[in-house]
Amino acid sequence: MYALDEETNSFEEMLINNNLSVLREEVHILQLNIGKKCNQHCAHCHVDAGPERFESMNRSTMERVLVLLARSPNIHTVDITGGAPELNPNFKYLVKEITALKRQVIDRCNLTVLYELGQEYTASFLAQNKVQIMTSLPCYLKENVNQQRGEGTFNKSITALQMLNRLGYGCKDPDLVLNLVYNPLGAELPPDQTILELEYKNKLKETYGIEFNRLFTITNIPIKRFATSLQREGKLRKYIQMLREHFNPETIHKLMCRDTLSVSWDGRLYDCDFNQALEIPLRDDNNNVWKIEDFRLKDTEVIVGEHCFGCTAGVGSSCGGVLI
Ligand code: SF4
Ligand code: SF4
Numbered sequence: 001m002y003a004l005d006e007e008t009n010s011f012e013e014m015l016i017n018n019n020l021s022v023l024r025e026e027v028h029i030l031q032l033n034i035g036k037k038c039n040q041h042c043a044h045c046h047v048d049a050g051p052e053r054f055e056s057m058n059r060s061t062m063e064r065v066l067v068l069l070a071r072s073p074n075i076h077t078v079d080i081t082g083g084a085p086e087l088n089p090n091f092k093y094l095v096k097e098i099t100a101l102k103r104q105v106i107d108r109c110n111l112t113v114l115y116e117l118g119q120e121y122t123a124s125f126l127a128q129n130k131v132q133i134m135t136s137l138p139c140y141l142k143e144n145v146n147q148q149r150g151e152g153t154f155n156k157s158i159t160a161l162q163m164l165n166r167l168g169y170g171c172k173d174p175d176l177v178l179n180l181v182y183n184p185l186g187a188e189l190p191p192d193q194t195i196l197e198l199e200y201k202n203k204l205k206e207t208y209g210i211e212f213n214r215l216f217t218i219t220n221i222p223i224k225r226f227a228t229s230l231q232r233e234g235k236l237r238k239y240i241q242m243l244r245e246h247f248n249p250e251t252i253h254k255l256m257c258r259d260t261l262s263v264s265w266d267g268r269l270y271d272c273d274f275n276q277a278l279e280i281p282l283r284d285d286n287n288n289v290w291k292i293e294d295f296r297l298k299d300t301e302v303i304v305g306e307h308c309f310g311c312t313a314g315v316g317s318s319c320g321g322v323l324i
Contacts, residue, residue, distance in 0.1 A: 011304050011305060011306050011307075011308045011309060012304060014244070014247055014309075015252070015304070018249045018252075020249060020252050021301065022252060022255060022257065022258065022302040022304055023258070023299055023300070023301055023302070024257070024259075024271075024297055024299060024300050024301070025258050025259050025298065026074050026259060026298055027072070027074055027075055027259060027295050027296065027297055028076055028077065028260070029077045029078075029079055029256075029259060029260040029261075030065075030069065030072075030075050030077070030079070030260075030261055030263065031078075031079040031080075031081060031260055031272075031273055031319070032065065032078060032080050032081065032094075032263050033047070033057075033081050033082060033083070033264050033265055033273060033276060034062075034081070034082055034083070034085050034088045034090075034091065034265055035053075035055055035084075035085065035088045035265050036048070036050075036053035036054075036056075036082065036083045036265065037049065037050075037051065037054060037055070037056060037083045037087045038050055038082060038083040038084040038087070038110065039051060039087070039112060039113050039116050040110055040112060040113075040149055042148060042149045042150065042225075043147075043148050043149075043225060043226070043229060044148055044183060044220055044226045045224065046221055046223055046224050046225065046226060046277050047083065047224065047276075048224050049083040055083075055265045056087075056088050056265055057090070057265040057266070057267075058090075059090050059093070061266065061289065062090055062094050062097075064289045064290065065263060065289055066094075068289060068293070068295050069098065069103065069295065072294045072296060074295070074296060075103060076103060076104060077103060077104045077105075078098045078105050079106040079108065079134075079260075079319065080094070080105060080106065080108065081108040081273065084109075084113040084116075086107070086109065086113050086116075086122050087113065087116070092122075092125055095107070095125075095126075095131060096129065099129050099130070099131075104132060105129065105132065106133075106134050107126060107132070107133055108134050109126075109134070109135050110135065110136060111135050111156065111157040111160035112156040112157060112160065114160050114163070115156055115159075115160070127167045127169065127176055130175045130176065132178075132179070133164065133177070133178050134179045134181060134216075135157075135161075135178070135180060136149070136180070136181045136182075136183070137161075137180045137181070137182070138182055138183055138184075138185060139185070140199075140200055140203040140204055140207070142154040142155070145157065147185065148185055158208050161178075161204070161208070161210045161212070162208065162209065162210060164178055165178075165210060165211055169212075170212040170213055171211040177213050178211075178213055179212065179213050179214045179215070179216060180212050180215045180216070181216050181217075181218055181321075182196060182200070182215055182216070182217045183218045183220050184219075184220060187220075187230055187235050187238070187242070189246065189313055189314050190217035190218065190317070191217070193215065193216065193315075193321055193322045196215060196217060197214065197215035200212075200215050201215075216321030217317070217321055218317050218318075218319070218321065219310045219311070219313060219314075220310065221310035221311070222239055222243070222306075222307060222310060223277055223278055224277055224278075240306060240309060243309035243312075243313040244309050244313075246314045247309060247312050247313065248312055248314060248315070248324070249312075250316075251311065251312045251315070251316030251323045251324060254318075254323040254324060255302070255311055255323070256272060256318035256319055257272045257302045257311075258302070261295055262276050266288075267288045267289040267290060268281060268287060268288045269282045269284075269287045269288055269289070269292075270282055270287075271302045271303055274310075275303060275305075278305070278307065280303050282300070283300050283301055283302075283303055284300050311323075
């Protein structure tokens with residue numbers, strides 16, 4: 001699978017030229033990638049997830065994560081991702097234990113997984129535990145969603161959003177937060193997040209009666225499956241050049257890698273989910289859950305690469321939308 005060539009990495013040079021560095025602050029968000037198995041096989045997937053993948057965080061690694069989390073009051077949110085995290089057989093155990101530690105849980109749910117065999121009660125389980133749902137819907141038009149996420153995905157996603165609304169998500173209950181994520185279909189920057197959110201709210205409400213809380217726009221990071229498809233179309237270098245030309249120094253102090261720590265299915269630690277996908281471990285030698293005593297990292301330098309131009313272009317991008 002395509003990954004960026006380090007020789008062409010000019011992100012560090014850009015930081016030096018602007019007298020900037022990316023240093024970690026206290027960790028506030030723990031992002032757990034609990035497996036690469038997914039019921040979908042999306043064209044833009046940056047973790048190369050799919051039905052054929054088998055990697056999955058086991059119970060003992062989860063138990064270790066929970067011990068470390070209990071010792072780390074600095075962390076207020078645990079963001080669970082994958083793959084489709086719900087397909088991990090210990091997903092519900094993990095959610096319940098994190099909730100018992102009084103931390104907010106986010107489930108990055110692809111919606112269609114809620115209709116997989118064995119997932120019949122997952123939506124109500126999420127509601128009972130007040131888990132925030134963050135889900136991808138790259139367009140409110142059927143053709144565009146199916147193109148990026150697979151045939152039949154749009155209809156299932158709409159039905160799932162309606163079902164989540166019936167449970168109180170995104171509308172009636174302020175504790176049941178339903179956020180949508182938008183990423184561009186092609187090699188361009190996302191449009192204005194506030195304007196697009198309004199457009200989504202109007203279209204989804206008018207056409208399908210769907211409500212949600214926030215829409216977050218995310219820039220496609222040029223790695224893995226997305227980079228491979230751009231390379232195939234001869235657009236990869238042009239896309240990276242475009243990101244580089246839109247470098248915005250004001251995004252640096254808000255980068256998500258400053259206060260987020262990413263843990264992989266096998267317990268290794270990374271600065272972010274993208275570095276994890278590229279297998280670029282944390283600079284610290286103690287870079288897995290068995291070597292540390294809590295999640296209090298501070299002042300270590302984030303390892304950056306050319307892919308980081310995806311987070312610093314224009315108004316910036318993170319797993320929680322724009323940066324500025
Ligand atoms: S649903 Fe998410 S994890 Fe699954 S293939 Fe699509 S982008 Fe990847
Ligand atoms: S890809 Fe983004 S979040 Fe990850 S290290 Fe680079 S700038 Fe930070």
